[in-house]
Amino acid sequence: MSATFTMYSTPWCGYCKRLKSQLDREGIAFTEVDIEQDEDAAFVVERANGGNQTVPTLVFADGSALTNPSVAQVKAQLEALSV
Numbered sequence: 001m002s003a004t005f006t007m008y009s010t011p012w013c014g015y016c017k018r019l020k021s022q023l024d025r026e027g028i029a030f031t032e033v034d035i036e037q038d039e040d041a042a043f044v045v046e047r048a049n050g051g052n053q054t055v056p057t058l059v060f061a062d063g064s065a066l067t068n069p070s071v072a073q074v075k076a077q078l079e080a081l082s083v
Contacts, residue, residue, distance in 0.1 A: 004078060005060045006031045008045045015068050016056040022071045028078070030058070 007023075007030050009016035023030060035042040035053060045057045048065040058066045058074065062081055066073055 004081065005058045005074075006033055008033050008035050008041055008057045008059065009055045010034060010036050013055050019056050019069070019071070019074075023074065026071055026075070028071075028074065 007016070007020070009020070009032055011034060020032070033041045035045050035055060042053055044059060045053050045055065048057050048059060049067055054067050056068055058069060058077075060066075060077060060081060064077065064081075066077060069077075
């Protein structure tokens with residue numbers, strides 16, 4: 001699968017590390033942005049989460065977002081977007 005989403009994360013987030021590992025294992029490509037290093041990225045995450053900086057937040061090419069999703073949810077979203 002091509003990189004059709006961006007994962008917003010932080011280096012200390014255990015949920016982020018787990019999801020990244022699972023996505024890598026499944027061969028799902030993504031772009032990662034550290035919200036602590038990119039102020040604009042923090043605003044993207046806040047908009048997707050009602051003002052909260054909750055990570056991991058995934059934002060897809062169509063503008064949809066998932067917060068702390070499972071790999072199954074990511075796969076389902078990618079499949080829905082590829083139709």
